[in-house]
Amino acid sequence: MKKVLSSLLCLSMIVSLTACSSGNPAPAPSETQAVQTTAGGVTDETTAAQAESGQAVVSGEPVYINPDAANMTGTVRFWTAFDGQYGTANLIKDFNEYYPNITVEYNVYSNNTEGNLKVDTAMMAGELDALLSFNTYNTAARWENNMLLDLTDRLAADNLDLDAEWDGGGYLYNGRAYAIPSGGLSVFVAVNMRRWEEAGLGDLPTEWTWDEYIEACRKMTEKDASGETIVYGGTDFNQRDYWTYMLRQSKGVDALYNSEGYADFDNPLCAKIFQRYKDCEEEGIWFSKMDLISNSQKSRDLLWNENVASCVESIITRFVTDTEKYPHDFILGYAPYPINEPGETNYALGNMPNSFFCVPQNAQDPDAAYEFIKFASTYGGKYLYMAGHTTTWTKTDPNEIVDLVFGSAEEAAKWIDVDSYIANVLAVGAPAYHEERVTAYNEIYTIMAEYTDYILNGSMSIEEGLAEMNELCNEAIEEKMNE
Secondary structure, eight states: OOOOOOSHHHHTTSOOOOOOOOOOOOOOOOHHHHHHOOOOOOOHHHHHHHHHHTOOOOOSOOOSSOTTGGGOOEEEEEEESSOGGGTHHHHHHHHHHHOTTEEEEEEEOOSSHHHHHHHHHHHHTTOOSEEEEESHHHHHHHHHTTOBOOOHHHHHHTTOOHHHHBTTOOOOBTTBOOSEEEEEEOOEEEEEHHHHHHTTOOSOOSSOBHHHHHHHHHHHOEEOTTSOEEEBSBOOOSSGGGGHHHHHHHHSBOTTBOTTSSBOTTSHHHHHHHHHHHHHHHHTSBOOHHHHHHTTOOHHHHHHTTSBSEEEESSGGGGTTOTTTSOOOSOEEEEEOOBSSTTOOOTTSSOEEEEEEEOBTTOSOHHHHHHHHHHHHTGGGGGGGGGTOEEOBTTOOGGGHHHHHHSSHHHHTTTBOHHHHIIIIIOTTOOOOBOOOOTTHHHHHHHHHHHHHHHHTTSSOHHHHHHHHHHHHHHHHHHHHTO
């Protein structure tokens, strides 16, 4: 049996999303609006559950802006993956409209193996005060290793309920909140509209199955006289874990766990997903996912270069107007993430929690840092769209996002199919996957990444790889339960 390491160091070796973007700022909300907006959704059942789990009980109207904001002082050293032009500068500017005497200094890190190791080192050295932490496995490792400040009582004092404020927000460790799950991810099929139209595929779908998407890929695939593929109809995203989004789409919650809290990789859908990859790649209508991983290729670069006609994506929007780096002459369309079976609820349609605002345990000014991440998770969350990401905050106004990202709807239409962007990227009110179980989450991710490669590169069969993956993950879960 192959052995894997389930430590923080090994965790950091999983390939993560990278982050950057462009756009124009929208005006900050008025102070009256900020203070008076109400949460809703907090019931007696909610407060009872909070009390039973050890959370502080939330009641009353939420406080988004500290009443003493104008007089608060301090410095917040903020680490993020987004440069100033990709929303961070506007976020800080808006924050300082309310907190003029709190200085925010930001540092950009790469959300990859090396970058996350730098973050962890800096946190332990006390060199940062606020962090945008990506992916549940990175964030879970940080709260499990006592690196993050417990925010539970602060959120309760401000009447901020995770589930009411941030859709699918119940990311807790031992019943306590160490992070605000306000950063979202919208997953969709990015489409070269010229090739779509040349294939005679009509309007972009509002819903479709994987079988229907595969058929569209078949029609968009271009082969030479010898049968070699010149342009693939599609490909998956270039991260290992994106095969689990097919699980997330169907299950809606806790894709990696079964109903008893153990690993769910013996679920027949897992084998079906990997077989789908193999069949489409053998037919020559999908670009190889293993080639994407092993060659560090980006699915979106294949789309820009017209090596593929479509691809599963999540953050491509931030690159669409940069034709100097990413030259292309086609309109970008957005089709919904496909469903596995007709009639299923598509839990991959809405904005899934993906990144978390946190305060390190040893922040130099935790009060100022908390106020900053609270603002970034509420009114400032809209700037995540400038980086190709989304926010899960339930009170975000979708009407301002197109203007924020592109300047205007008219300008946006020069680059994208606006209606499909609104439907499948903004996806306001659409069902969205979230997670409630996090036992041994980072260990599971490390194991899953290793065995995904074994299955995709053919060194293990689908059945053998999934069985061993499931066994190792269950061992990790039991070990964590017995700690």
